[in-house]
Amino acid sequence: MRIEDHPVLGKFEKGQKVRFSFDGKSLEGFEGEPIAIALRSNGVLIHRYTARRNEPRGVFCAIGRCTDCIMVVNGQPNIRTCVEPLKADMVVETQQGRGPAKESEVSHA
Amino acid sequence: MLRYEMICVGAGPAGLAAAIEAAKNGVQVVVFDENDRPGGQLFKQIHKFFGSREHRAKERGFNIGQAFLDQARETGVEVTLNAVVLGIYENGAMNVMIGDQVKQVRAQKIVVATGAAENMVPFPGWTLPGVIGAGAAQTMANIHGIRPGNKILMVGSGNVGIIVGYQMLQAGSRVAAIIDAAPKIGGYAVHAAKVARAGVPFLMSHTIKQAHGKECVTGATVIQVDSSWQPVAGTEKEFEVDTICIAVGLNPTTQLLGMAGCKMTHVPTLGGRIPVHDLDQETTVKGIYVAGDVSGIEEASTAIIEGRIAGLAIAHRLGYMDDGTFRKEREKQSQSMKGLRSGSHGERRAKAKEYLNAIMPAAI
Numbered sequence: 001m002r003i004e005d006h007p008v009l010g011k012f013e014k015g016q017k018v019r020f021s022f023d024g025k026s027l028e029g030f031e032g033e034p035i036a037i038a039l040r041s042n043g044v045l046i047h048r049y050t051a052r053r054n055e056p057r058g059v060f061c062a063i064g065r066c067t068d069c070i071m072v073v074n075g076q077p078n079i080r081t082c083v084e085p086l087k088a089d090m091v092v093e094t095q096q097g098r099g100p101a102k103e104s105e106v107s108h109a
Numbered sequence: 110m111l112r113y114e115m116i117c118v119g120a121g122p123a124g125l126a127a128a129i130e131a132a133k134n135g136v137q138v139v140v141f142d143e144n145d146r147p148g149g150q151l152f153k154q155i156h157k158f159f160g161s162r163e164h165r166a167k168e169r170g171f172n173i174g175q176a177f178l179d180q181a182r183e184t185g186v187e188v189t190l191n192a193v194v195l196g197i198y199e200n201g202a203m204n205v206m207i208g209d210q211v212k213q214v215r216a217q218k219i220v221v222a223t224g225a226a227e228n229m230v231p232f233p234g235w236t237l238p239g240v241i242g243a244g245a246a247q248t249m250a251n252i253h254g255i256r257p258g259n260k261i262l263m264v265g266s267g268n269v270g271i272i273v274g275y276q277m278l279q280a281g282s283r284v285a286a287i288i289d290a291a292p293k294i295g296g297y298a299v300h301a302a303k304v305a306r307a308g309v310p311f312l313m314s315h316t317i318k319q320a321h322g323k324e325c326v327t328g329a330t331v332i333q334v335d336s337s338w339q340p341v342a343g344t345e346k347e348f349e350v351d352t353i354c355i356a357v358g359l360n361p362t363t364q365l366l367g368m369a370g371c372k373m374t375h376v377p378t379l380g381g382r383i384p385v386h387d388l389d390q391e392t393t394v395k396g397i398y399v400a401g402d403v404s405g406i407e408e409a410s411t412a413i414i415e416g417r418i419a420g421l422a423i424a425h426r427l428g429y430m431d432d433g434t435f436r437k438e439r440e441k442q443s444q445s446m447k448g449l450r451s452g453s454h455g456e457r458r459a460k461a462k463e464y465l466n467a468i469m470p471a472a473i
């Protein structure tokens with residue numbers, strides 16, 4: 001899925017190659033790029049399942065506006081992965097509904 | 110509370126142009142942008158711009174963006190990123206969230222240049238992973254270097270749909286078709302011709318009926334519509350695609366203006382609900398100016414000129430420019446705007462802007 005040599009932009013400048021975990025699997029991405037981009041380069045498109053109807057959701061706006069891409073990152077739910085930069089050894093998990101946090105801690109916006 | 114002579118909300122082409130023009134004339138300016146990089150939409154645009162040389166045609170959006178940033182630095186404009194403006198209140202007071210801290214700031218003059226958001230069309234399956242906005246496709250391919258999909262259906266044949274369609278080809282994706290419910294292609298003919306030459310079929314008077322797939326998009330059903338936009342049974346066509354890209358127009362991001370009490374009006378040609386403003390880009394709330402897509406959806410080049418006019422007007426009102434110079438400078442900008450708002454697309458926008466300026470005549 002990565003664009004190796006773009007006809008206009010050439011090569012893309014990326015950070016260091018790092019490993020991170022996604023639902024227990026070890027994957028590779030570039031440090032500093034949005035988590036969602038690293039996931040997509042590994043073919044992962046589903047980021048979460050909705051609370052009520054258990055429907056899959058993935059990236060929609062890619063600029064942090066729609067919250068479709070939220071996941072559990074290092075144990076913290078509701079992280080917008082399309083804007084959150086990837087760091088080495090991050091633990092990324094598919095979010096089920098509102099995630100593992102206590103109901104009272106979660107914003108319903 | 111931090112005080113400034115002028116605050117610009119949004120570091121897209123409109124906001125940066127306003128800031129540079131004012132700063133050049135001596136105004137002390139700060140620009141806030143919620144993004145972590147400045148330039149607004151410009152940095153996603155890798156195609157050569159249309160228009161005249163004066164308007165930097167043939168240059169690519171991201172190069173224009175870079176030139177703007179250099180100029181901002183040279184003129185002493187302060188650009189603060191990761192800064193979301195939450196609200197504009199009385200007498201130029203503003204709440205801005207920088208990082209995770211909310212700060213109160215105040216300015217004598219404010220330029221709101223917040224751009225626009227994408228419209229959405231709901232259809233069965235539209236929430237499936239693989240249905241994305243056109244802006245998202247651009248962000249992925251042109252900023253992060255990743256293909257949004259291998260085979261894409263583009264919904265919408267305006268400039269955004271056509272240009273992003275072409276950029277998907279450049280990114281190495283296949284574009285199965287560009288569809289539009291309208292009977293005629295919405296975007297500029299030159300762009301459409303280029304995409305058609307690359308082998309992408311245009312299906313006019315067609316809409317999307319459904320996206321298929323359980324976990325992700327695996328295909329789409331497209332159906333013809335009649336002259337009253339009703340689906341014609343039996344005309345369904347199936348497309349095997351993994352991505353459906355939605356490019357059905359933009360709407361101005363006017364929340365801050367509504368909050369500040371600016372009078373709004375509905376102008377369909379300019380993208381819907383927009384702030385009433387005069388020739389100097391000033392709204393009905395004194396001291397609050399608008400420029401770019403937030404004051405009516407147009408193009409980067411018109412956004413830049415509107416920004417410059419707002420910047421000049423502010424320099425003038427703050428006493429950095431005399432009446433004569435201001436009138437002369439504004440006239441120069443208006444003239445180049447006339448050039449941009451020509452042709453059948455441009456004239457409609459020019460008329461709509463004249464309508465606005467008639468509601469609210471300029472101060473000088």
Ligand SMILES: Cc1cc2nc3c(=O)[nH]c(=O)nc-3n(C[C@H](O)[C@H](O)[C@H](O)COP(=O)(O)OP(=O)(O)OC[C@H]3O[C@@H](n4cnc5c(N)ncnc54)[C@H](O)[C@@H]3O)c2cc1C
Nearest residue numbers: 119121122123142143149150194223224401402408409410
């Ligand atoms: C695919 C595509 C192709 C295009 N091609 C062309 C072309 O060839 N030629 C052309 O002339 N035009 C083109 N355009 C149009 C052009 O990009 C826009 O008209 C132009 O970018 C509008 O500039 P702007 O400054 O008004 O808004 P934007 O560029 O959208 O900038 C607005 C900025 O405001 C910030 N912001 C919003 N709300 C807040 C807030 N509350 N607090 C802080 N910051 C905020 C945003 O982060 C953003 O950076 C194209 C547009 C698209 C989408």
Ligand code: FES
Nearest residue numbers: 060062066067082
């Ligand atoms: S995709 Fe919309 S917030 Fe991440």
